[in-house]
Amino acid sequence: MRRVLAVLLMIGLGPFALARSPSFSSLEERMSAQDFRQAGLDKLSEAELAALNAWIERNVRLADPTVAAAAAQDQPSATAPTAGASMVGFENARREEFGSRILGAFKGWSGKTEFHLENGQVWQQVENDRYIVDLVDPAVTIKPGAFGSWRLKIEGLNRTTLVKRIR
Helix, strand or coil: CHHHHHHHHHHHHHHHHHCCCCCCCCHHHHCCHHHHHHCCHHHCCHHHHHHHHHHHHHHHHHCCHHHHHHHHCCCCCCCCCCCCHHHCCCCCCCCCCEEEEECCEEEEEECCCEEEECCCCEEEECCCCEEEEEEECCEEEEEECHHHCEEEEECCCCCEEEEEECC
16 A cells, blocks of 8 residues: 555656646546556545545645645635536536436447537546447436546446546
């Protein structure tokens, strides 16, 4: 476990230390699936990954002097999430599960697939996994995952894929 944390800190916090922006991007988003597995992070439970992600985000945000000053005064900072429901899926926006539909014929995903939802949002597959189905107007659920990630699930199927919102 200590080795995993050491690798995580070296890989994950290095880019954050150089960044000027207090925005947070999870390790799962920054690392390929292979690197994620090689670092041993796939052995952590969802709760452990979520706790680690929260710790990294909290410490990265507090490294910014304006955020640290606002936290010290118990005031909301300029980087605090204030976006509405239309911003779900974008950085610093609300993170809550929601449902929609993929309109028309849906043949599955095959790496970098775009999912155009009924509500106007467009999400893109992050992983290179493949899953073939033949559905029409399937209902989908998109849930927040560990490290700021999002998981798309097609109703009635026992498969998910990592996605990110692009529009």
